Amino acid sequence: QVxxxxxxxxxxxAGGSLRLSCAASGRIFSKYAMGWFxxxxxxxxxxxxxxxxxxxxxxxxYLDSVKxxxxxxxxxxxxxxxxxxxxxxxxxxxxxxxxxxYTLIPTTPPGSVTYWGxxxxxxxxx
Numbered sequence: 001q002v003x004x005x006x007x008x009x010x011x012x013x014a015g016g017s018l019r020l021s022c023a024a025s026g027r028i029f030s031k032y033a034m035g036w037f038x039x040x041x042x043x044x045x046x047x048x049x050x051x052x053x054x055x056x057x058x059x060x061x062y063l064d065s066v067k068x069x070x071x072x073x074x075x076x077x078x079x080x081x082x083x084x085x086x087x088x089x090x091x092x093x094x095x096x097x098x099x100x101x102y103t104l105i106p107t108t109p110p111g112s113v114t115y116w117g118x119x120x121x122x123x124x125x126x
Contacts, residue, residue, distance in 0.1 A: 002024060002026065004025075005117060006020060006097070007021045008021050009122045012088055012122075012125070014088060014089055014090055016088050019083065021080060022080060022098035024079045024081070024100065025079070028079050028100055029074060029076050030053075032102060033051065033104040034050065034098065035050030035099050036048045036049050036081075036083045036098060036099070037113075038095065049066065049072035061105060065091075070084065085122070090125065092124050095119040096119065096121075097116055097118075
């Protein structure tokens with residue numbers, strides 16, 4: 001059983017930055033990919049960024065709307081994942097969820113994801 005605990009998030013003005021962290025129980029990257037989903041009010045949950053560790057290299061993938069603004073990173077030794085969010089926009093406002101599964105790609109349906117964190121609120125004011 002994998003447990004995911006998020007931290008970070010909060011309220012920031014447009015153009016500002018936030019950093020989200022997700023700590024996993026156990027050696028997560030040896031088996032799973034990890035990622036950040038977000039869900040805004042009235043919208044479907046979507047994958048923002050995902051990362052996998054293969055052969056000592058981290059591979060990352062991003063939602064088009066966050067490319068160049070968000071950076072996902074993993075720390076294999078700490079079993080942790082981070083999302084650095086810069087130049088935040090009001091449309092980035094959502095609850096952000098840490099997730100893990102064998103595969104996480106932009107087309108992964110949220111309903112198929114095995115492990116979830118509790119979520120953390122990110123609010124960007126204009």
